[in-house]
Amino acid sequence: MKTIIKIAWRNVWRNKLRSLTVIFSMVLGLWSGLFAVSMMLGLNEQRMDSAINSYLSHIQVHHPSFTENLDLEHTVVDYDSLQKFLKKQEGIKYFSSRTIVSAMASTAHGSAGVRLIGINPDAEKNITNVHQSMVKGSYFNSIKSKPAIIGEKLAEKLKLDVKKKIYLTFVDKDGNQQRLKLKVEGFFKTASSLFDRTNIYMKQKDLQKVLNNSAAIHELGIICEDLATVNNMTALINNKSSENKAESWGQIAPELGFAQEMMGSIIYIFMGIILIALSFGIINTMLMAVLERKKELGMLMSVGLNKRKVFLMVVLETIFISLVAAPLGIILSYLFISYFGTHGIDLSAVSEGLEELGIGTRVYTKLSFANYISISILTLVVTFLSSLIPARRALKLNPAEAVRAL
Secondary structure, three states: OHHHHHHHHHHHOOOHHHHHHHHHHHHHHHHHHHHHHHHHHHHHHHHHHHHHHHHHOOEEEEOOOHHHHOOOOOOOOOHHHHHHHHHHOOOEEEEEEEEEEEEEEEEOOEEEEEEEEEEOHHHHOOOOOHHHOEEEEOOOOOOOOOEEEEEHHHHHHHOOOOOOEEEEEEEOOOOOEEEEEEEEEEEEOOOOHHHHHHEEEEEHHHHHHHHOOOOOOOEEEEEEOOHHHHHHHHHHHHHHOOOOEEEEHHHHOHHHHHHHHHHHHHHHHHHHHHHHHHHHHHHHHHHHHHHHOHHHHHHHHHOOOOHHHHHHHHHHHHHHHHHHHHHHHHHHHHHHHHHHHHHOEEOHHHHHHHHHOOOOOEEOOOOOHHHHHHHHHHHHHHHHHHHHHHHHHHHOOOHHHHHOOO
């Protein structure tokens, strides 16, 4: 066995150019595949984080019928009791209440349908990152009378500036049309341009005063200690407060939850396609190596080298190429992914398209240690399967005919 291993190793380097070409192609294939996968993971992670930190939260609680038509009468049932329950739960990190009105925003330059969200500015800082996304003006600390902060995209559409007035029209619970005047205190810009075009924040107490209902709570945003506990905590809240409806971020935005679930499979499908493509090069190279050494293999079989050892020798030659290429490809990938995972990749050239998808302009690559291990094993498996065809071709050689081959 030791002799077969030595012969197989030496055979790999008999034609250095051919072996190095295969090794280089495998290294390049692994690096490009892993880097592309890490970008996909980074984009998906950033899109999910952006949605959670901007508007989704980990969990939202509403009246069961509120999300159907944003009816003002459908407030959170028994909010005080629910609030006390959430404060006692160890898995809950922060929560904040919101009052939401569907309204029409207008200025002298145009109008747009918006969601008017009344918040407690201090509590909301723990739930969303809107206060960190301010690009102009301030976050509820300079204007005293009915201040509002709006998305930069909405400001551009309505041609608004800081300290300008914006008028909002909505229908109250009695069916009467109400008109509200707010003063713009600042603009925010999140990763989602759609969110920025359709949302306006104001102080909750100001909005409740307009609604003439100091208990008008339509939504509760909750942040959990750990993302892994979100589903269990959602079920716990639903059991405690059955009159309301608690939904996790994955239920509120199923496309994000589905993408997160599918990403694990996509990694292996994508890498599998690349490795299968590389396997054809490996098969072709090893078949050439077998046919070039037809006479040599015939002589070895003539002097007593059995078919099992011939088969093993060819398989080992292929695996040795993989054992050289795979670590190099993995290490190169790790270096690039680690670097861009820290510094990010600037995609500002396509910023408008990314913002429509809710993704920022700087993407950070990401790949877990488990993925590196799994893909390394997958590479060895594909290489082993690729070696079976040339090894089987070697077994079909007739020693008598092979010895006489040119």
